[in-house]
Structures are given as structure tokens and as C-alpha cells.
Amino acid sequence: QVQLVESGGGLVQPGGSLRLSCAASGTIIRFYDMGWHRQAPGKQRELVAGITAEGNINYADSVKGRFTISRDNAKNTMYLEMNSLKPEDTAVYYCNGDILSVKGGITTRRESWGQGTQVTVSS
DSSP: OOEEEEEOOEEEOTTOOEEEEEEEESOEEEEEEEEEEEEOTTSOOEEEEEEOTTOOEEEOTTTTTTEEEEEEGGGTEEEEEEOSOOGGGOEEEEEEEEEEEEETTEEEEEEEEOOOEEEEEOO
């Protein structure tokens, strides 16, 4: 079973930068669509950035020009580079992915979610 683990969150001042990582464990055969989502207190979870298996990328309007999603399939890791951070970017950030993996000779394709990492933008 694939596990996704986020890291890189923390406290940063407005205008600062952070780089989030999402590492996938397990025997990965292929990544399909993957993405970063966030959920602020009292708000619904929203898609921040997504990347397809073909490398097509989309961003929420609120982060365009400031955030960059990327992934390194060889390292089974996805990244979110966040620049010019604003207080309204404060949220728990989650990665998710549609992943094909194998365990015990059984091939499984399923969507997995990480546990989340807190990002706080405050002076």
C-alpha cells in the first residue's frame, strides 16, 4: 500500500518562501494525476496545484505566478515551491495522488492522501 508523507511546512513571514515535499513509499509502478490541496480553518479543502501523468499543470488562480508544482518520478517525490507567501496562504497542505503500485504480486491503482503539513504565514 502506498503512503504519502508531506514535509517542509512551517512558519514563515509574509513575502517568504517554503518548499513542500511529498514522498511516496511502496513499490510504485506509475504516477497518474497528482496534486496539492489545502484547507484553512473553517474553509473547505481546495485544490492548489495539479499535475497530470503527461506533465500538464494547473493552478488555482490565487496562487498562479507564486507557486510551482513539480515531481521527480525517479525519487517518487512531488514538490510545491511557494514564493511571495501571503497570510491567506495559511492552511494545512495535503498531497494526493492516483498511483499504480504492486505489493505481494498484486497490482493496485488507488488514490492516496498524505497526513498534511501546516503552513503558517504571519509576521
